[in-house]
Amino acid sequence: MLVETIWEGKMSLVAGDDKGNTFKMDTSPKVGGDEKGVTPMAALLGAMSGCISMxxxxxxxxxxxxxxxxxxxxxxxGTQNDEHPKYFTDIAITLYVEGDVPAERVWGAFRKSEEKYCSVRHSLKADVTLNLVLNGKDTPELN
Incomplete structure (x- = not known):
């Protein structure tokens, strides 16, 4: 799976997948943004709630x-750490369902998603590798 994120000026970014689907990210004016998109941390919460929903x-x-x-x-x-990095220290997921559905079935599916199936939830534990291509050239990190 490939997602490309492109800078559009100031702090505005557009992320898109290899199928052409996109979403916009931005931040508050106090850090140079225009608030014309979701913050990356809000996008993360949205990705998790979307994954659990599906x-x-x-x-x-x-x-x-x-x-x-x-x-x-x-x-x-999500509650964020007070200091940088401002990662989530706690995330509360609340599911609202209306209909004639037994509570035990909803809880069973909801719990299975969070504990076993939600790839976004489990990706928060992933190892991350950093690579840099500067002016068209692979550029190793200098120590």
């Missing part, structure tokens, strides 16, 4: 009839 819906659709889920919404609320 997993949970897929599992529920196998066990309930069409029409039993009337609405489905996820909120992800």
């Amino acid at each position: 997993d949970t819906l897929a599992m529920l659709r196998r066990s309930v009839d069409n029409g039993e889920i009337l609405s489905f919404r996820v909120e992800a609320d």
